[in-house]
Amino acid sequence: MKKQYFLNANIIDTHNSLNEVGGLIVDDNGLVEAIGKKVNKNNIPSREKVIDLKGKYIFPGIVDMRVFVGEPGYEYKENFRTLSNAALSGGVTSVVTMPNTDPIIDNVSIVDFLKRRGRDKSKINIFPTASLTKNLEGSNMTEFGLLQKKGIIAFTDGLKTIQNTRLMSRIMKSAHDLNSLILQHAEDLELSKKGMINDGIISTKLGLQGIPDLAELIIIERDLTLLESIKCRYHISQISSKKSVEIINERKQKVKFTCGVSINNLSLNENDIGDFRTFLKLSPPLRTEEDRTSLVDGLNNKTIDVIVSDHKPEDEEQKRLTFAQAATGSSGIETLLSLSLELYHNGSVKLETIIQALTSNPAKILKINKGNLTIGNDADFCIVDINKPWIVKKEELISKSKNTSIENKKLQGKVTNTFVKGVELFKL
Amino acid sequence: MAIKSNKAVKISQKHLLGIQDLSISDVNFILNEAKQFIKLNKSKNKKLDTLKGKTQINLFFEPSTRTQSSFELAGKRLGADVMSMNIVNSAIKKGETLIDTAMTLNAMHPDLIVIRHQDSGACNLLSQKVNCSVINAGDGRREHPTQALLDALTIIEKKEKIQGLKIAICGDILHSRVARSNIYLLTMLGAEVNIISPTNLMPEDIEKFGVNKFSDMKKGLKDCDIVMMLRLQNERMTSSFLSSNREYYEYYGLTPDKLTYAKDDALIMHPGPMNRGIEIDTNLADDINRSVIREQVELGVAVRMACLKIFCT
Numbered sequence: 091m092k093k094q095y096f097l098n099a100n101i102i103d104t105h106n107s108l109n110e111v112g113g114l115i116v117d118d119n120g121l122v123e124a125i126g127k128k129v130n131k132n133n134i135p136s137r138e139k140v141i142d143l144k145g146k147y148i149f150p151g152i153v154d155m156r157v158f159v160g161e162p163g164y165e166y167k168e169n170f171r172t173l174s175n176a177a178l179s180g181g182v183t184s185v186v187t188m189p190n191t192d193p194i195i196d197n198v199s200i201v202d203f204l205k206r207r208g209r210d211k212s213k214i215n216i217f218p219t220a221s222l223t224k225n226l227e228g229s230n231m232t233e234f235g236l237l238q239k240k241g242i243i244a245f246t247d248g249l250k251t252i253q254n255t256r257l258m259s260r261i262m263k264s265a266h267d268l269n270s271l272i273l274q275h276a277e278d279l280e281l282s283k284k285g286m287i288n289d290g291i292i293s294t295k296l297g298l299q300g301i302p303d304l305a306e307l308i309i310i311e312r313d314l315t316l317l318e319s320i321k322c323r324y325h326i327s328q329i330s331s332k333k334s335v336e337i338i339n340e341r342k343q344k345v346k347f348t349c350g351v352s353i354n355n356l357s358l359n360e361n362d363i364g365d366f367r368t369f370l371k372l373s374p375p376l377r378t379e380e381d382r383t384s385l386v387d388g389l390n391n392k393t394i395d396v397i398v399s400d401h402k403p404e405d406e407e408q409k410r411l412t413f414a415q416a417a418t419g420s421s422g423i424e425t426l427l428s429l430s431l432e433l434y435h436n437g438s439v440k441l442e443t444i445i446q447a448l449t450s451n452p453a454k455i456l457k458i459n460k461g462n463l464t465i466g467n468d469a470d471f472c473i474v475d476i477n478k479p480w481i482v483k484k485e486e487l488i489s490k491s492k493n494t495s496i497e498n499k500k501l502q503g504k505v506t507n508t509f510v511k512g513v514e515l516f517k518l
Numbered sequence: 519m520a521i522k523s524n525k526a527v528k529i530s531q532k533h534l535l536g537i538q539d540l541s542i543s544d545v546n547f548i549l550n551e552a553k554q555f556i557k558l559n560k561s562k563n564k565k566l567d568t569l570k571g572k573t574q575i576n577l578f579f580e581p582s583t584r585t586q587s588s589f590e591l592a593g594k595r596l597g598a599d600v601m602s603m604n605i606v607n608s609a610i611k612k613g614e615t616l617i618d619t620a621m622t623l624n625a626m627h628p629d630l631i632v633i634r635h636q637d638s639g640a641c642n643l644l645s646q647k648v649n650c651s652v653i654n655a656g657d658g659r660r661e662h663p664t665q666a667l668l669d670a671l672t673i674i675e676k677k678e679k680i681q682g683l684k685i686a687i688c689g690d691i692l693h694s695r696v697a698r699s700n701i702y703l704l705t706m707l708g709a710e711v712n713i714i715s716p717t718n719l720m721p722e723d724i725e726k727f728g729v730n731k732f733s734d735m736k737k738g739l740k741d742c743d744i745v746m747m748l749r750l751q752n753e754r755m756t757s758s759f760l761s762s763n764r765e766y767y768e769y770y771g772l773t774p775d776k777l778t779y780a781k782d783d784a785l786i787m788h789p790g791p792m793n794r795g796i797e798i799d800t801n802l803a804d805d806i807n808r809s810v811i812r813e814q815v816e817l818g819v820a821v822r823m824a825c826l827k828i829f830c831t
Binding site: 289290291293294295296297298300302365366407410411412413414415 | 538615616617635636637638639640642643657658659660661695698721722723724726727
């Protein structure tokens with residue numbers, strides 16, 4: 091690999107508190123050699139080929155903490171290859187994959203297979219999670235210790251919540267002993283049973299079973315109460331309501347934990363469901379505009395640590411049904427950054443805060459050396475034309491599944507190049 | 519018998535999916551059209567050729583007696599060829615999706631599809647996939663527009679107006695499409711609507727639709743002109759909403775005692791089928807001086823004839 095020189099970029103690396111105009115040198119091993127304002131034309135040999143970015147942005151490769159990949163078992167929805175290509179086009183270079191595949195990632199032998207597939211087929215960094223309970227049944231714990239040794243970085247039941255409080259306390263105790271990270275999907279499954287959208291005026295109008303925000307709040311309160319006595323690495327995958335923001339803000343004064351939010355809940359509200367748009371059937375559901383703005387505030391005041399895509403590829407057949415029958419979730423990994431930038435362009439969130447929530451914060455929670463451009467690290471990064479306008483078109487999406495929640499939306503800001511370990515794997 | 523139609527007035531919608539989509543003039547247009555059929559339905563020769571040569575498909579995914587037969591009869595009286603699909607024996611039970619069914623039926627060039635489905639929004643989905651007009655005969659808990667229209671017509675026939683009347687809708691509001699359609703229609707036509715239901719069966723934010731809500735039936739019935747009872751939809755209840763039917767009857771069943779809180783000339787309505795002794799006292803249901811339940815069924819045919827005629831492409 092030849093050495094690469096990038097100049098005149100706006101560089102933001104929140105891990106290293108870097109926000110300046112400068113350059114980036116990637117060495118011949120694909121590692122960061124130098125970065126920042128000290129990298130300029132004057133200290134680069136004149137014979138070298140230099141890429142002038144003319145004010146475009148360089149961000150560390152995005153770390154997406156919540157991604158569903160169809161492999162193994164649902165390759166028709168998404169496989170590692172299609173996921174990689176979709177991710178790269180959105181500047182995502184590391185993903186945390188969910189364990190609800192077929193078979194479910196709940197034992198050591200399947201992890202070996204997964205790691206091999208990930209290594210052979212994927213161009214991006216795959217960080218697999220395993221389930222908290224065997225077969226996602228919510229009754230018996232998986233082997234956190236042994237699974238971690240195989241490379242599992244966190245544990246979650248994905249779309250399911252640990253409903254049983256006694257089991258949850260035991261999971262937390264094990265996580266404490268083994269230093270394991272728990273990712274909880276916070277939803278009281280009895281309160282949300284058969285629910286499809288936020289419980290309120292829209293659910294009443296559309297005649298759809300509602301999911302009250304209390305279903306989320308109750309699990310969060312329960313878990314945080316347990317956490318006061320049992321210290322462990324605990325992260326709430328996604329929150330969706332004002333009530334959740336408030337309780338988390340309050341409890342963060344007392345106890346250490348983190349929480350995430352889906353870009354869908356930050357950008358859309360229940361009114362977007364309109365006339366039964368099944369692509370907006372999501373979990374957690376889109377809630378009111380008041381909830382949405384409260385989530386934005388939560389991101390600004392650091393109540394919320396992470397933004398995720400909650401990328402859930404579903405083939406169109408699963409969405410071309412009545413709302414009750416349609417699958418839940420939307421594809422979103424390739425629009426994660428651009429949609430997040432909407433919050434910057436409309437003045438609601440600082441650019442640094444967004445980049446932090448997409449790169450250094452998730453990496454810190456996961457304890458992985460990603461989401462930064464520290465000298466000597468893998469040069470995983472993306473180049474972004476932050477003002478470039480574009481329209482989300484279903485047929486132009488790269489992911490194998492086209493169930494985007496923002497079809498035809500006008501966005502501003504597009505990734506033009508993405509590099510993993512110094513190799514350019516995406517170019518617009 | 520020739521029926522005059524007012525060609526100058528047009529309906530604003532292609533489909534009849536819900537009252538929510540209709541304007542006041544749409545509603546008045548349908549109700550005026552329906553009035554013309556009331557007499558016809560009482561006469562000896564009930565057959566017209568208004569929809570001669572037209573094909574009407576009734577697609578019922580849920581069991582229904584009165585609505586299905588009412589639509590079938592309405593179509594036949596207007597001279598349409600009516601086909602009622604028996605879903606139990608159809609490919610849908612073999613896993614065909616609603617959209618595929620729609621495509622199949624659409625290829626047969628129907629002029630009208632009447633659909634009842636257990637999922638809210640099913641008629642909206644169907645209407646996007648077929649060329650002809652779709653009439654909603656009830657979708658999940660969302661809307662049942664022809665029921666609300668026939669209820670309105672019944673009230674107008676008996677009380678000569680709706681504007682200014684106080685109307686109570688009592689019972690299982692949460693699962694009721696009849697309640698939702700009636701709330702939209704009766705408030706649109708200027709009635710004051712009281713919703714009476716145990717809180718467990720009250721939908722979230724219902725007061726935002728411009729109604730008053732009560733969990734005390736006697737308070738809710740006070741000075742009402744119309745008492746509309748709803749059926750307790752046990753089949754839609756996924757978990758325990760109520761302790762027992764007898765307790766429900768005690769607090770929310772319409773009894774002669776509770777009816778005294780309403781106006782002396784208050785009328786009783788029910789969309790049927792009734793659970794006698796659960797939501798309504800059996801004698802009250804049959805009281806010809808108070809109950810207009812039979813008239814509702816009768817006018818139902820007239821309203822559906824009007825809807826078929828107006829929406830037929």
